[in-house]
Amino acid sequence: SQTIHQWPATLVQPVGSPLSLECTVEGTSNPNLYWYRQAAGRGLQLLFYSVGIGQISSEVPQNLSASRPQDRQFILSSKKLLLSDSGFYLCAWSPSGIAGGYTFGSGTRLTVV
Amino acid sequence: GEDVEQSLFLSVREGDSSVINCTYTDSSSTYLYWYKQEPGAGLQLLTYIFSNMDMKQDQRLTVLLNKKDKHLSLRIADTQTGDSAIYFCAESKPGGYNKLIFGAGTRLAVHP
Numbered sequence: 001s002q003t004i005h006q007w008p009a010t011l012v013q014p015v016g017s018p019l020s021l022e023c024t025v026e027g028t029s030n031p032n033l034y035w036y037r038q039a040a041g042r043g044l045q046l047l048f049y050s051v052g053i054g055q056i057s058s059e060v061p062q063n064l065s066a067s068r069p070q071d072r073q074f075i076l077s078s079k080k081l082l083l084s085d086s087g088f089y090l091c092a093w094s095p096s097g098i099a100g101g102y103t104f105g106s107g108t109r110l111t112v113v
Numbered sequence: 114g115e116d117v118e119q120s121l122f123l124s125v126r127e128g129d130s131s132v133i134n135c136t137y138t139d140s141s142s143t144y145l146y147w148y149k150q151e152p153g154a155g156l157q158l159l160t161y162i163f164s165n166m167d168m169k170q171d172q173r174l175t176v177l178l179n180k181k182d183k184h185l186s187l188r189i190a191d192t193q194t195g196d197s198a199i200y201f202c203a204e205s206k207p208g209g210y211n212k213l214i215f216g217a218g219t220r221l222a223v224h225p
Contacts, residue, residue, distance in 0.1 A: 006155075032210055043201070043216065043217035043218050044156075044201070044215045044218075049210060049212075057210075090155055090156065092156075094211050096211075098211070100144070100205075100211065101144070101148075101158045102156075102213060103158070104148075104155035104156040104157070105155050106154060106155045107154065109153070
């Protein structure tokens with residue numbers, strides 16, 4: 001069966017520090033991968049999606065970047081965090097080539113102080 | 114546009130039925146989904162309905178789809194305190210990379 005792992009679960013980082021959040025998927029090949037952010041009490045904002053290794057599409061301009069160095073690994077990064085980067089970050093995957101729902105990871109709560 | 118709209122808050126008494134409503138914009142959407150998010154957790158897929166269906170029932174959950182009005186609803190029968198969560202409606206966009214458009218979520222509060 002397929003599983004998705006996301007870590008860390010919580011993170012407190014000072015303004016200006018770098019960020020690296022990691023997401024891995026098991027039990028499937030060539031998944032579509034997604035990074036979402038959820039601000040406190042708000043809906044989901046799609047940040048990045050990837051349909052293959054090295055293929056990253058950005059939905060909104062921001063202080064963040066994403067990379068997919070391996071088929072089932074998706075990394076969200078920042079060189080210098082801003083206060084506005086605080087939020088709940090969710091990774092998700094879906095099978096490639098077909099319509100279907102997303103499976104979400106358990107999320108990372110990021111607080112920038 | 115690509116808006117999926119939901120009311121933000123719903124309060125129900127334990128044992129009553131809850132109905133969460135959603136409107137979407139794209140009549141070509143192939144699937145529509147309901148996700149549940151408990152506090153501090155990721156989103157869990159509850160159920161989905163294919164666009165050529167009017168209704169889908171799964172235990173306490175009933176999904177109704179009105180394609181003419183682009184309206185989707187989720188009914189939870191015999192609502193329990195464990196149903197307290199945020200419920201997200203989402204529509205799929207055909208073509209491309211399997212893009213899902215999510216609503217802002219409805220917070221369901223169940224009280225005794």
